[in-house]
Amino acid sequence: MALLEINDLHASVGEREILRGIDLTVNAGEVHAIMGPNGSGKSTLAGVLAGRELYHVTSGSVLYDGKDLLAMAPEDRAREGIFLAFQYPVEIPGVSNMYFLKAALNTIRKNKNLPELDAMDFLNLVREKMKLMEMEQALLNRPVNTGFSGGEKKRNEIFQMAVLEPKLAILDETDSGLDIDALRTVAGGVNALRSPERSMIVVTHYQRLLNYIVPDFVHVLSEGRIVKSGGKELALQLEESGYAGLGIVDEEEAVGKR
Amino acid sequence: MTAVAEQTGAWLAEFTAQKPAEPWLQELRNAAFQRFAELGFPTTKNEEWRFTNVAPIARTTFRVSAAGFAARFRGAEKIEAGGKCFDAARLAAEPNAFVALNAAFTDRPCVLRVPRGAVVEEPIEITYEIAAAGDRPAAVHPRILIVVEANAQCAIVERYSGEGRYLTNAVTEIVAGEGAVVDHYRVQQESREAYHISTLRATLGRSANFSSHSIALGGALVRNDANATLSEGSDATLNGLYIVNGKQHIDNHTEIDHAKPHGTSHEVYKGILDGQATAVFNGRIIVRKDAQKTDSKQTNKNLVLSDEAVIDTKPELQILADDVRCTHGATIGQLDEEALFYLQSRGIGKGEARSLLTYAFAQDILDRIKVPALKDQLEKALTEKLHEHGK
Structure with missing residues (x-):
């Protein structure tokens, strides 16, 4: 059985339809890259899977581990193993990173019928994961994402993923705003988390990230539909010919050429 | 009978039934009651009380009860009851009816003195706990005067709690001497049926450092006045947190009076409102003509969790000096x-x-x-x- 089965998914924001019939199947352990120009619906797809209220699913279905994903509250999706790495991680002043992550981990553990971790065990766990992400421990005591640099925020997302150990990780433009060193660190963290039990959906505009996180499958999204699917070589082809090579208008590139 | 006389009539009966005090105190009580009778309870026509209707208090016939309190302190020398806790001249011109009423019923004032240069390590704790009343709701009028002499240092924690319906009408005066450091905390966890009126007045000497922290969680109808008058180079912090839900009403009026140059003040009041609760924040900052180089910052932030809760927030800056820095800001937001x-x-x-x-x-x-x-x-x-x- 597939881990995730998306069938003819349509979703809107207000009156505007953004996803216009997405079909996608992700099996355990697979890494799928979703590429596409701005406005193609990449982030909407990521948001719908995580349960963002802004998007309204108008038709279609999503089965996750055999269950109706769309009927689940965002927190229940997380407890069942879905993790969204945010394109723009949210700053939450007044809530310490440590407190937040411990609360999150223990809720997820409780759902798996595992005992809650005490402060000591939790600290040992996060120390190990912080090393992986080359993060300073001081960040743990700071409020969630507050005053973090762009790179620190993205590393913090992957660090959380490492601690929460999801079954399905959705990375929403995790590469945006990163310099090459930060990109390597983040990609290194993601690669260390690849396993036969963990699937990933990597949403990106640029092929660059896929040099570091090599996908099993690449899908190209345009105007709310997957217009082309292939292996990792599809990403390279896009790099050579651009979205225009597939007959897709990339608003950003089009603007650039003007 | 006039409306004022109607309201004060029941209090007069209680006042005359009071056991006479020592002459000096009785004299002041008499003057205070007279002042209260002149003023009557404030109405919402009074700008200071525009959003807070005290009619439920004015209409109730209370039984005045001695303000029972437990005080715990080390290192502060307690002055005997003969210690004066009133300024007669100020009393005659008292603008606040509740402060006058408090003085009229003052029975066992808590008067403390922290001697010059003394550093009191343990906080001075003064706790009022009002037991459930019998036939009529109780009214207590706690009065606290704390004189912290030059270069002395202490922390004061006032706590208020109780059961059922009653009125707490508390007045706290703090006189901080030159270079004194005083931290004041008031924790208000009154019953959900209680009326709570409090007045805090702090007078700071040269280079004194004063902070007030008002944490208000309880009460049905609450009004807090917190005032600080600064001298040259003194520093005042007024912080507050109010959390109300149901039909609770809380009104925080603060006044920081920069009377002399080089004073600094910081004020942060935060409110969390839910249900049909209502809250008022009025922050007055006065910078007198002489008070050049004043640096003052005021913030009021409100988190409104329901559609029906209401907050009225108003900064009130009266700046008469020209070389000062004063900032203020208020926010009202949701999660x-x-x-x-x-x-x-x-x-x-x-x-x-x-x-x-x-x-x-x-x-x-x-x-x-x-x-x-x-x-x-x-x-x-x-x-x-x-x-x-x-x-």
Whole structure:
């Protein structure tokens, strides 16, 4: 059985339809890259899977581990193993990173019928994961994402993923705003988390990230539909010919050429 | 009978039934009652009381009861009851009817003196706990005067709680001498049926450092006045946190009077409102003509969790000097939906996520509390109170 089965998914924001019939199947352990120009619906797809209220699913279905994903509250999706790495991680002043992550981990553990971790065990766990992400421990005591640099925020997302150990990780433009060193660190963290039990959906505009996180499958999204699917070589082809090579208008590139 | 006489009539009966005090005190009580009778209870036509209707208090016939309190202090020398706790001239011109009423019924004032240069390590704790009343609701009029002499240092914790319906009408005066350091905390956890009126007046000497922390969680109808008058180079901090739900009403009026140059003041009041609760914040800052080089900052932030809660917030700056820095700002907002989704996306339930964000909003006020045991206690009380909100 597939881990995730998306069938003819349509979703809107207000009156505007953004996803216009997405079909996608992700099996355990697979890494799928979703590429596409701005406005193609990449982030909407990521948001719908995580349960963002802004998007309204108008038709279609999503089965996750055999269950109706769309009927689940965002927190229940997380407890069942879905993790969204945010394109723009949210700053939450007044809530310490440590407190937040411990609360999150223990809720997820409780759902798996595992005992809650005490402060000591939790600290040992996060120390190990912080090393992986080359993060300073001081960040743990700071409020969630507050005053973090762009790179620190993205590393913090992957660090959380490492601690929460999801079954399905959705990375929403995790590469945006990163310099090459930060990109390597983040990609290194993601690669260390690849396993036969963990699937990933990597949403990106640029092929660059896929040099570091090599996908099993690449899908190209345009105007709310997957217009082309292939292996990792599809990403390279896009790099050579651009979205225009597939007959897709990339608003950003089009603007650039003007 | 005039309306004022109608209101004060019941109090007159209580006043005349009072056991006579020593001559000096009786004389002041008489003067105070006379002043109260002149003023009568304020109405909403009075700008100072525009959003707070005290009619429920004015209409109730209370039984005046001695303000029973437990005080715990080490290192502060307690002055005997003969210690004067009134300024007769000020009393005659008292603008606040409740302060006059308090003076008219003052029975056992808590008058303390921290001697020159003394550093009181343990906080001075003064606790009022009002027991459930019999036939008529009780009215207590606690009066506290604390004189902290030059270069002395202390922390004062006032706590208020009780059962059932009653009126607490408390007046606290703090006189901080030159270079004194005084931290004042008032923890108001009155019953949900209680009326709570409080007046805090602090007078700061040259280079004195004063902080006031008002944590208001209880009461049905609450009015707090917190005033500080600064001297040259003194520093005042007025912080407050009010958390109301149901039909609670709270009114915080503060006044910082920069009477002399080089004073600094910082003020942060934060409110969390739910249900049909109403709150008022009025922050007056006066910078007198002589008070050049004043630096003053005022902030009032409100988190409104329901559609029906109402907040009226008003900064009131009276600046007569020209070389000063005064900033003020007020915000009214809801919980951040993006932050809620972020927490939920990590497995934290919606209710818990709301509590967590609400708690976070209040956190910085609690962080400024320098008495560790009090901070712990309030963190627990806050968690409980927010849990009540979540229901």
